[in-house]
Amino acid sequence: MNAPATPQQPPALLALDWGTSNLRAFLLAADGTPLAERGSARGIRQLAQPGPAGFEQALAEVAGDWLRDQPGLPMVACGMVGSAQGWQEARYVACPADVATLAGQAVVIRTAHGPLHVAPGLIDRPAVGGSQPPDVMRGEEIQIAGALALQPALAERACLLLPGTHAKWAQVQQGRVTGFRTFMTGELYALLRRHSLLGQTMPAEGEAGTGSDEAAFNAGLARAGQAGPGDLAHQLFGTRTLGLTGQLTPQGQADYLSGLLIGHELVAGLAAIADDHHGTPPLALIGDPALLARYAGALRALDHAPAALLGNTAPQGLHQFAQAAGLLTQGLAA
Structure with a gap:
């Protein structure tokens, strides 16, 4: 006999991951279970019209029916929607910070569908008098909160790596982001x-017809591992000369370049997080599965196998943010 179907939980939260180019909407139950997901090209730079009206339209397009069916549904958002170019700025919160800190500094936007709680980004400021410039993230802090919810063991001490356009290396201790570095890889x-x-x-x-050349990628990775200070600019030109001399195919040149840049990032990132007293902390990766697979293979080649590979953790992070903001108390009690 077939087991009886489990009734779907009622929606308790609309969670928005709102970036520069894209908008993703998640309908979540009170315990964080995903009920539905939608994508839209209405990132903050792709609105149909400028200003608040464009944001209102984008919200209505991606989730208007959900909000009509569930009046008063709590709404939370992360990403560039809270930037200075977004709907309303949610200023950066200084490290160290956890998801409760983010919730305490949330910006509330009054929309046509009700209040929208927007998570602030994080800023890592150098010590007073230090020579290092500050570093910032916006959106990744919520993904980190989601990763810690999925892998609680990482909260004690870990480094979370989020590869991408601007890769983030975030150090976590006792559930708080204590600092991070950005690599424009x-x-x-x-x-x-x-x-x-x-x-x-x-x-x-x-x-079409241009599959990846893993041997070329690994060659670029190995070359990065042999680099000395300031070698990157010289090594980059090798991408061209290896093609001119027939040692790399056109696709091989692209993968060699990828290996070279990722390799330099990994060497620098691993050196930065090393701790003379406790060793390198567990390293977990968050993001697109294909990109994570490439980074994970590169890390293994450098004898630093990742502790975990996690996909998009924004929904779980937004759920944690909503809980910390007290938006789910009523739904959880029910």
């Missing part, structure tokens, strides 16, 4: 491939 790769001499002998991105 993805953006550098895109700029060099699309707008530099190096990219002229590479195939167009996404071109």
Whole structure:
């Protein structure tokens, strides 16, 4: 006999991951169970009209029916929607900070569908008199909260790596982000491939029949591991000369460049998080599965196997944020 179907839990939260190019909406139950998910191209730079009206329209397009069916549904958001170019600015919160800190500094936007609680980003300021510039993140702090909810063991002490256009290396202790570094690896790769001499002998991105060349990627990774201070600019030119001399195919040049840039990021990132007294903390990866697989393979090649690979943890993080803000008390009590 078939087991009786489990009734779906009622919606208790609308969670929005609102970035520069895209908007993702998640309908969540009171315990965080995902009930539905939608995507939209209405990122903050892709609105149909400027200003608050454009944000209102984007919200209505992606979740208007959910909000009509569930009047008074709590709403939370993270990402660039809270930037200075977003709907309303949610100023950065200084490290160390946890999800309760973020909830305590949330900005509430009065929308046509009710209040929208927007998470602030994080800023890591250098010590007074230090030579290091500050570092910032917006959106990743919520993904980190979600990762800690999914993997509670990481909360004690870990480094969370979020690869992407601007890769983040965040150090966590006792559930709080204590500091982080940003590496512009993805953006550098895109700029060099699309707008530099190096990219002229590479195939167009996404071109049919151009599978990845793992040997070339590993060669770039190994080259980065041999680098000394200031070697990156010289090593980059090797991407072109290895193609000119027939040692790399056009696709191989693209993968060699990727390995070189990721390799330099990993070498620098691992050195930065090393602790002479306690060793390198567990390293967990968050993000797109394909990109995580490439980073995980590179880390293993450097004898630093990741402790966990996590996908998009924004829904879980937004649920934690809503709980910390007291928005789910009524739903959980029911």
